[in-house]
Amino acid sequence: MRYDIAIVGAGIAGASLAAAIGDLSGGGASVLLLEGEDAPGYHATGRSAAFWSESYGGPGIQPLTTASGPALRDGGFLAPLGSLHIGRAQDAGRIDAFLAEFAESGVALTPLDPRPLVPGLRADWSLGVMEASSAYIDVAALHADCLARARRHGATLVTGASLNAATRGWTLKTGAGTFAADIVVNAAGAWADAVAERAGIGPIGIQPYRRTVVQLRTDPPSPADLPHVADISGNFYFKPEGAGRLWLSPHDETPVDPHDVQPEELDVAIAIDRFEQAVDWRVAAVERRWAGLRSFAPDRLPVYGFEPGRGDFFWCAGQGGFGIQTAPAAAALAAGLLLGVAPEAFVADIDAGVYAPGRFRF
Known part of the structure; x- marks a missing residue:
């Protein structure tokens, strides 16, 4: 045929x-x-980290993401999550640039103090922007x-x-x-x-990059209503995954040849170190670790x-x-x-x- x-x-x-x-x-x-x-x-x-965010990828991606939202919601593929972009005093310029970048996009971004929303967030992480439309994606x-x-x-x-x-x-x-x-x-x-x-x-010139994700069990357990939390500088993000678990990534992009990519121990260690610099929770266990490929023009x-x-x-x-x-x-x-x-x-x-x-x- x-x-x-x-x-x-x-x-x-x-x-x-x-x-x-x-x-x-x-x-x-x-x-x-x-x-x-x-x-x-x-x-x-x-091997996706499984969240939908209108700001993720920048203004060049946002029209496609925003247009996809109704179809994904109507299909039952999205569930409420919210995304909290956090920074320290030295990140004020990045926060301002982020808000300006999406000022005319229709994406709702609300500046706020992130510390009340993330119990255990260290005091120096005092800047935040809430993207309420962000969601889990099945x-x-x-x-x-x-x-x-x-x-x-x-x-x-x-x-x-x-x-x-x-x-x-x-x-x-x-x-x-x-x-x-x-x-x-x-x-x-x-x-x-x-x-x-x-x-x-x-x-x-499509280049694959390795992205690492780990599943953590923390003490205290992560709150059930925790939003997706992302460093405005792009050094980590984490999100709740039920039963007190978290998915954490160091937001790594390591160029690799296309293959069945696996996580590197160094990237796992970097992720945990960055996480512990943001919150005072103890990592009780690393329950899973994996890596996926992200390919960019x-x-x-x-x-x-x-x-x-x-x-x-x-x-x-x-x-x-x-x-x-x-x-x-x-x-x-x-x-x-x-x-x-x-x-x-x-x-x-x-x-x-x-x-x-x-x-x-x-």
């Missing part, structure tokens, strides 16, 4: 795009999802829903299908066999540049659109750590570009040109 569209990668980027293609085409486009692992979502999607449920929607529209998922070679036409040789398609979509995450090169397309904005001069190769890559929180809007925007039709109304005002791959081709 020859497919209209073959999507390489079935993490949140590929899965949400497959679902959006089905929504926009009414199932009229035949879609193949090729996943290199034995199950989709193994790398970045399955990543597994969202990803599963996208895959289910794609299947309902007739999409075919093949796992264990890492792309080995692609010849224009397209003939795609994978670990699960050979497939044919008219259009290839590169939604391969950390492997996006490698997939492009196997298809005879020049790389964009050189300008740290995602890449959506056809390779210039090629109507048969489409980029859906470079989502960094924001692919899940932006998935509904990004997929709707990309589906419109891919099918050559007007996108759904909720993303009609977003400038897709900002994310076009042509910005890297001179």
